[in-house]
Structure formats: C-alpha cells, structure tokens
Amino acid sequence: MQALTNRAKPVSRKKMNLWESMYLPEILRGMFITFKHIFRKKVTINYPEQTRPFSPVFRGLQILNRDEEGRENCTACGLCAVACPAEAITMEAAERQPGEEHLYREEKYAAKYEINMLRCIFCGLCEEACPKDAVYLSETFAPANYQRKGFIYGKKDLLIPHPKEDPEAYAKAKGSRKLHPEGHGNEK
Amino acid sequence: MHLLAIDWAVFTEKLVLIIVVVSASLVIAMYSTYAERKIAAIIQDRRGPNRAGPFGILQPLADGLKLFFKEEIIPKFSSKFLFILGPSIAMLTAIMIGAVIPWGNKIHLFNRDISLQIADVNIGILYVFGIVSLGVYGIMIGGWASNNKFSLLGAMRAASQIISYELAMGISLIALLMLSGTLSLKTMVDQQMDHWWYIFKQPLGFLIFLVCAFAETNRTPFDLSEAENELIGGYHSEYSSMKLGFYLFAEYVNMFLSSAVMVTLFFGGYDIPFVNDHTLINTIGTNWMAVLQGGAFFIKIVCFLFLFMWVRWTIPRFRYDQLMNLGWKILLPLALFNMLVTGAIILLHQNNWHF
Numbered sequence: 001m002q003a004l005t006n007r008a009k010p011v012s013r014k015k016m017n018l019w020e021s022m023y024l025p026e027i028l029r030g031m032f033i034t035f036k037h038i039f040r041k042k043v044t045i046n047y048p049e050q051t052r053p054f055s056p057v058f059r060g061l062q063i064l065n066r067d068e069e070g071r072e073n074c075t076a077c078g079l080c081a082v083a084c085p086a087e088a089i090t091m092e093a094a095e096r097q098p099g100e101e102h103l104y105r106e107e108k109y110a111a112k113y114e115i116n117m118l119r120c121i122f123c124g125l126c127e128e129a130c131p132k133d134a135v136y137l138s139e140t141f142a143p144a145n146y147q148r149k150g151f152i153y154g155k156k157d158l159l160i161p162h163p164k165e166d167p168e169a170y171a172k173a174k175g176s177r178k179l180h181p182e183g184h185g186n187e188k
Numbered sequence: 189m190h191l192l193a194i195d196w197a198v199f200t201e202k203l204v205l206i207i208v209v210v211s212a213s214l215v216i217a218m219y220s221t222y223a224e225r226k227i228a229a230i231i232q233d234r235r236g237p238n239r240a241g242p243f244g245i246l247q248p249l250a251d252g253l254k255l256f257f258k259e260e261i262i263p264k265f266s267s268k269f270l271f272i273l274g275p276s277i278a279m280l281t282a283i284m285i286g287a288v289i290p291w292g293n294k295i296h297l298f299n300r301d302i303s304l305q306i307a308d309v310n311i312g313i314l315y316v317f318g319i320v321s322l323g324v325y326g327i328m329i330g331g332w333a334s335n336n337k338f339s340l341l342g343a344m345r346a347a348s349q350i351i352s353y354e355l356a357m358g359i360s361l362i363a364l365l366m367l368s369g370t371l372s373l374k375t376m377v378d379q380q381m382d383h384w385w386y387i388f389k390q391p392l393g394f395l396i397f398l399v400c401a402f403a404e405t406n407r408t409p410f411d412l413s414e415a416e417n418e419l420i421g422g423y424h425s426e427y428s429s430m431k432l433g434f435y436l437f438a439e440y441v442n443m444f445l446s447s448a449v450m451v452t453l454f455f456g457g458y459d460i461p462f463v464n465d466h467t468l469i470n471t472i473g474t475n476w477m478a479v480l481q482g483g484a485f486f487i488k489i490v491c492f493l494f495l496f497m498w499v500r501w502t503i504p505r506f507r508y509d510q511l512m513n514l515g516w517k518i519l520l521p522l523a524l525f526n527m528l529v530t531g532a533i534i535l536l537h538q539n540n541w542h543f
C-alpha cells in the first residue's frame with residue numbers, strides 16, 4: 001500500500017536485541033522524552049479569556065443593522081426570508097407612523113423579526129439578499145442555551161446597539177469584518 | 189497495678205500525632221490527584237485544571253464534592269455489608285501504614301521528648317507487609333460483593349497481581365534486612381544517618397522494590413486491575429459515588445505512604461543529605477531540627493510521587509501475561525540472586541575478607 005504522506009513509518013516487527021529487551025533503558029529514554037515536554041509551549045488557548053482570531057470570511061450570528069443616526073435599516077421586504085435555504089427567518093411588517101422617523105429609516109419596518117438559530121446554517125444568503133444592508137453576519141456565535149426557545153432570537157437580541165447612544169458596543173457588535181467586499185452588489 | 193495505669197500524656201501525644209498523620213496523608217493524597225492531573229497535562233503540552241480557584245488549586249475539593257453528590261447505587265443482589273466493607277478496608281489499610289513510619293526524630297515540648305513516630309514497633313517492616321497484604325481484601329471483597337462476574341474477574345486479576353509482586357518485594361527486602369540487621373524502621377533510619385544510604389548498598393534491591401511498589405499500588409504500567417478502558421474499572425465497576433471515591437483515593441494514599449516507606453528504607457528517611465545531623469542539632473536545637481528533617485523527608489517523598497506520576501504518563505500498560513512473566517520469571521529470580529550475592533558479601537566480610 002502506498003503511504004499517503006512521507007511521515008508514515010512502517011511498524012518494525014524485528015526481534016528485540018538484548019539492550020532493548022532489558023526494558024529499563026528504553027523506559028528511561030521514554031521518560032526523558034516526556035520530561036522534555038514539560039518545558040514545551042502549551043498549545044491550549046484559554047478560551048473565554050483568550051480567543052482565536054476569526055478568518056476574514058467568518059460568518060457568525062446575524063445582526064440587524066442601523067444607519068449612522070441609529071435608525072433601523074430593515075424595511076421588512078422579506079427577501080432574506082425567501083433567500084434563506086433553511087427557512088429560519090420570520091417577520092411581521094408594520095407601517096411607520098408619523099413621529100417615528102427617528103426610529104425607522106423606511107416607511108415600512110419589521111415589527112417582529114425572528115431568526116431560529118437552530119435552523120440557521122450560517123450560509124450568509126440573507127446578508128446577500130438584503131437590499132437595505134440591514135442584516136449581516138457578525139463575528140460572534142450563538143452561545144449555548146438550556147431551552148430550544150432560547151435559540152429563537154428576536155429583534156431585541158439581533159438589533160445592533162445604537163451608534164450614538166452606545167458607540168462602543170456598536171463598534172464591538174459591528175466587528176472588523178469587511179461588510180462589502182468588491183463585487184458584492186449591495187452597495188447603494 | 190502499674191500495667192493498667194494509662195499514661196495520659198503519652199495517650200494525648202499519640203492521639204495528636206495520629207490525627208496529624210492521618211489528616212496529612214489525606215490532604216496530600218487529595219493534592220496528589222490535582223498534581224496528577226497537572227503533570228499529565230504538562231507532559232502532554234496541555235494546561236490541566238485551572239478553573240477552580242487560582243491555578244485550579246480548589247479542584248480536589250470540587251472533585252470530592254462531585255463524588256459526594258453523585259447517586260449512590262448499591263446493586264440489588266449484592267451483599268450490602270460486604271459491599272460497603274470493601275472500600276472501607278481499602279482506605280483503612282492504606283492509612284494504617286503511616287503508623288510505623290518515622291516522620292522525624294523527636295521534638296521537645298512541655299519538658300517532654302516526643303517521638304515523631306506513632307509506633308516504633310520493632311517489627312516495623314513486617315507490619316508494613318502485613319498491612320499491604322490486607323489491602324488485597326479490600327479489592328477482593330469489593331469485587332465479590334458486587335455480585336457481578338466482571339467485577340469478580342477484575343478482583344481476581346488485581347489480587348493475583350498484588351500477591352505475585354509481594355513475593356519479589358519481600359525477597360528484595362530480605363537482602364536489605366541482612367545488611368541492617370533490624371526490622372525497626374527507626375533503627376534503619378538511624379543507621380543511614382551515619383553511613384551511606386541503603387540505595388548505594390542495595391541498588392538492585394531498590395529497583396526490584398520500586399517496580400513491586402508500582403505493582404502494589406496499582407499504578408501504570410501495572411494498573412491492569414482497574415484498566416478503565418478495557419476492563420470498565422475491574423473490581424470497582426459496580427461502585428459509584430463516594431464509595432468509588434474511597435477506592436480511587438486509597439490508591440493515592442497508598443502511593444504517598446509507599447513513597448514514604450521507600451524513602452525510609454533506601455533514601456535515609458528524614459536524614460538531611462550532606463549534613464552532619466549531630467553537629468547541626470547542637471547549633472539549632474531539637475525542635476528546629478525536627479522541622480528541617482520533616483522538610484527533607486517531605487521533599488524526598490514528593491520526588492517519589494512525581495516519579496510515580498511521570499512513569500504513569502510515559503509508559504503504556506502491560507499485557508497480563510507480560511505482567512506475570514515479569515513478576516515470576518524476572519523479578520523473583522533477580523531478587524533471589526540479589527539476596528544470595530548480598531549474603532555472600534556479608535559472609536566474606538565477617539570472615540575478614542576485605543576488598
């Protein structure tokens with residue numbers, strides 16, 4: 001059989017010579033090897049304190065975006081729900097009332113917007129479908145939960161923090177991910 | 189009349205000593221579990237437990253708590269009394285060895301010289317052997333009482349392993365006893381304080397004793413009796429909760445005390461190396477000396493504990509026939525050979541052959 005890599009080493013089945021069958025020298029050799037490992041660098045990353053950087057194309061938890069004045073972008077057109085292969089998104093539309101212009105950018109907005117994180121496959125098609133730059137995938141992932149219903153994320157979980165009232169949290173939620181790579185096609 | 193009078197001072201003194209020794213062995217055993225996990229992790233380039241408390245030093249407490257909270261199951265058709273007796277005997281015999289080990293020379297308190305040994309019996313070594321062989325009962329009873337054929341088979345394996353290695357262990361010690369001419373551990377330590385440690389006079393004997401000690405304490409490479417990944421725990425497969433904890437814990441107490449025995453027999457006990465103890469005792473006094481000696485003893489024991497763990501995470505387990513071969517066909521003849529050679533040399537010395 002041909003070896004897949006050049007690191008493969010066939011098992012030697014030859015008879016042990018006297019030195020090897022005395023066993024103790026070989027044990028000492030083995031113990032020396034393990035002793036050297038005490039001084040090796042640890043490979044573990046202390047997870048909650050330290051995190052591994054994500055790749056630039058990482059797709060995490062969805063976020064509902066706001067514009068610079070903090071108004072919600074989403075206009076409840078439903079394109080994301082249609083695009084979603086896992087049928088994870090549901091929403092209810094509502095009409096913007098006079099006086100609510102500072103809350104919603106468009107005349108129609110999503111009164112209810114839910115994503116079922118157990119169904120979502122984090123494919124990012126909703127992000128690509130959205131004409132309003134309203135939904136995109138961030139750099140976090142859904143934390144564990146004790147109940148199924150805890151995985152249905154409503155608007156209050158998804159909405160990005162207000163850019164003016166809480167700029168720090170806004171920047172953090174937005175992350176460093178490049179939202180509009182060249183040729184993405186959603187630029188307005 | 190005087191035979192019945194109790195010397196209350198001696199009584200309290202021994203009681204305090206017993207409490208200190210038992211709790212110290214338990215605490216050390218507790219932290220050996222932590223050390224074991226840490227060393228395993230470090231040898232495998234991991235970090236080990238580091239969540240409970242700073243550096244994870246509360247981990248043993250958390251483990252103990254976990255064991256206490258687990259459901260306690262006593263199998264329906266087991267014999268209940270024996271089922272509980274098994275782990276108790278394992279723990280009891282493990283702790284009892286500590287009684288004859290001299291932890292230090294003596295301290296001077298309240299105008300009394302207090303010996304730091306619970307019982308200086310003149311057959312110290314025989315006592316240790318007697319207790320160690322009692323330990324088999326803990327395993328056998330546990331395996332038998334579970335009323336499970338696999339537990340019973342596991343117990344048989346464990347018992348035959350321990351009995352086989354006891355033989356070589358005893359014979360390797362006979363050579364040492366011929367040299368020292370005493371069975372008392374305290375006298376042996378005193379002999380080593382002034383002369384060479386016995387490891388230099390009995391290197392082969394020490395090696396055999398060490399290997400047998402590994403086998404007696406069921407440590408890798410001889411942990412076939414519990415071999416968790418092939419035997420589902422051997423003799424303790426039916427045990428749960430703190431009764432299982434007792435078995436596992438007894439192993440660590442055993443490890444600690446067998447290290448103490450090895451240090452006492454071969455590494456000078458509480459002797460401080462490179463120091464003339466008699467001149468030092470005059471300069472710093474008895475009590476400080478006892479502290480230093482206790483420290484030296486403890487450091488030697490810790491080195492042995494590290495050795496136990498280091499070996500565990502280096503060597504794979506023996507196959508059962510290899511284990512028996514090693515015990516009967518290699519260690520036993522080797523121990524006999526060692527005994528003969530030592531005897532011959534002693535004989536030649538006594539007949540004024542100097543070389």
Ligand code: SF4
Nearest residue numbers: 084120121123124126
């Ligand atoms: S990432 Fe994919 S699966 Fe998840 S909601 Fe968006 S379109 Fe649906």
Ligand code: SF4
Nearest residue numbers: 074075077078080130
């Ligand atoms: S998120 Fe975008 S695609 Fe989805 S309903 Fe809102 S505007 Fe339309």
